[in-house]
Structures are given as structure tokens and as C-alpha cells.
Amino acid sequence: MATSGRQLGISHDTLFAGLLAKPFDTFRADYPDIQLEVVISNQVQSSSKREADIAIRPTDNPPETLVGRKVGLIRQSVYGQRQHWQNERLPLHTLTGHPWIGPDNHMGNRALETWMARNGLDEFCRYRVDSMLGMQTAVRSGAAVAVLPDYLGEADPELCRLTDSIGELDIPLWILTHPDLKRVRRIREFTQVIGEYLRGGLTTR
Structure with a gap:
């Protein structure tokens, strides 16, 4: 083209x-x-x-x-449904036991996969999606949380940021x-x- x-x-x-x-x-x-x-x-x-x-x-x-x-620089943070989390900021370790949404193999986001594994989040990830926009949509629907680019999460009125930006995922x-x-x-x-x-x-x- x-x-x-x-x-x-x-x-x-x-x-x-x-x-x-x-x-x-x-x-x-x-x-x-x-x-x-x-x-x-x-x-x-x-x-x-x-x-x-x-x-x-x-x-x-x-x-x-x-x-x-x-x-x-695309910065990323953990986001959750605003109605469920009520705009509450939390230390990352307090979210470990909650349901997580993560990338699947087709998405090819090795950095996020590695970060989730290193922080012990894989075992709590019961839902995987093949695109970041799909992850954003999934987070809106319930109590599960996910890492999203800040420019996506901050612009979505149904979501709230739960953590500070994760520097190693910039x-x-x-x-x-x-x-x-x-x-x-x-x-x-x-x-x-x-x-x-x-x-x-x-x-x-």
C-alpha cells in the first residue's frame, strides 16, 4: 500500500x-x-x-x-472494574489471590507472560485472551483484574487503576x-x- x-x-x-x-x-x-x-x-x-x-x-x-x-512510552498498570473495586489503589501483592485475565499464546506478549509468571499470577489466571482490547472488555465484566496500557484503562469509564504503573512493562x-x-x-x-x-x-x- x-x-x-x-x-x-x-x-x-x-x-x-x-x-x-x-x-x-x-x-x-x-x-x-x-x-x-x-x-x-x-x-x-x-x-x-x-x-x-x-x-x-x-x-x-x-x-x-x-x-x-x-x-x-506506553505505561501499563493493573485495572479492574470500577463498580467492583471502587477506585481503590492496592499494593500488587494484595491482588495475587484474585482472578486474573491474561494474554494467550497467540497474542505474543512475552513480556507480560513473563511478568505474570515471575509474580506468581499464572495459577490465578483462568481466562486468557488473544488481544489487549479483548482483555479490556473482559475486565469490565466482573471481579477479575488485568494489566492494560494506561492510555486504554484511564480512558475507560468502567475501569479503575488499581496499582502504580509497572516500570518493567514500559x-x-x-x-x-x-x-x-x-x-x-x-x-x-x-x-x-x-x-x-x-x-x-x-x-x-
């Missing part, structure tokens, strides 16, 4: 569908001559293969075939493009505008 002229092909992770809708609308209003074509995909290679002009990806290790900038967020495109004006404009928005949008209380 690599584009030319005044078109701009964007690939981003499924996690950011809600977060990016508003800044994309703002960008289109400010730059009406640039047409955005968006593909939602979890494959960072879409830009390295020139299938998209820009990729927005959470990753600790961006592909060497791409260049870009780190625009923020994930850098990158805007990436192919080296041949880094000086293209529409790439630079998009990176600056969306990058500034994401830096603010990922800030949590």
Missing part, C-alpha cells in the same frame, strides 16, 4: 485504533491535500517491505531497515518509515503532528 504524490499510507497496531482516530481527523483537517490510507496491522514489517509509508509501532527493537523517532512507541522517505515533506509533517499528539496522549495521571 505504499503511496505516492499527496497520499500517505499508514500502518498501525490494533491497540491504537481509538487513540489515533482523533489526531488523524485533525491532521486531515490541517492538511486537506494529503490523503491518508490506513491499514490496521500488527506486523511492523509492513513498512520495511514498502507496504506502507509509515508504521506506528510499540517495540523495544525497531527493525534496522527502518528509521524514525521514539514518540512516547514499551517505547515509535513512528517508523523507510530511509528513502525520511526527507519527504508529507512524512515529516505527519511525524511531527502525530508524534506531538501521541506524546501527550500517552501521558497518564
Whole structure:
């Protein structure tokens, strides 16, 4: 889906569908001559293969075939249903015996799987989901808790944050493009505008 002229092909992770809708609308209003074509995909290679002009990806290790900038840090905390937990902040160890929702093997979130195992939470995880958005939906339905990105959990009125952010689960967020495109004006404009928005949008209380 690599584009030319005044078109701009964007690939981003499924996690950011809600977060990016508003800044994309703002960008289109400010730059009406640039047409955005968006593909939602979890494959960072879409830009390295020139299938998209820009990729927005959470990753600790961006592909060497791409260049870009780190625009923020995705922080994560434990969240629960607001009605059940009543906005109560708790030390992590007090949540050990409660039901947990975790990622399944298809989700590929090794960092979260390792963290849950290291903290003895696997034995209390009776429900596993293949996406972070699925975990968010599951947490709304009862007493179980789960680790979610703060920008998702804080924006959900049905959820409340139960712990401080978990530093070892921080994930850098990158805007990436192919080296041949880094000086293209529409790439630079998009990176600056969306990058500034994401830096603010990922800030949590």
C-alpha cells in the first residue's frame, strides 16, 4: 500500500485504533491535500517491505531497515472494574489471590507472560485472551483484574487503576518509515503532528 504524490499510507497496531482516530481527523483537517490510507496491522514489517509509508509501532527493537523517532512510552498498570473495586489503589501483592485475565499464546506478549509468571499470577489466571482490547472488555465484566496500557484503562469509564504503573512493562512507541522517505515533506509533517499528539496522549495521571 505504499503511496505516492499527496497520499500517505499508514500502518498501525490494533491497540491504537481509538487513540489515533482523533489526531488523524485533525491532521486531515490541517492538511486537506494529503490523503491518508490506513491499514490496521500488527506486523511492523509492513513498512520495511514498502507496504506502507509509515508504521506506528510499540517495540523495544525497531527493525534496522527502518528509521524514525521514539514518540512516547506506553505505561501499563493493573485495572479492574470500577463498580467492583471502587477506585481503590492496592499494593500488587494484595491482588495475587484474585482472578486474573491474561494474554494467550497467540497474542505474543512475552513480556507480560513473563511478568505474570515471575509474580506468581499464572495459577490465578483462568481466562486468557488473544488481544489487549479483548482483555479490556473482559475486565469490565466482573471481579477479575488485568494489566492494560494506561492510555486504554484511564480512558475507560468502567475501569479503575488499581496499582502504580509497572516500570518493567514500559514499551517505547515509535513512528517508523523507510530511509528513502525520511526527507519527504508529507512524512515529516505527519511525524511531527502525530508524534506531538501521541506524546501527550500517552501521558497518564
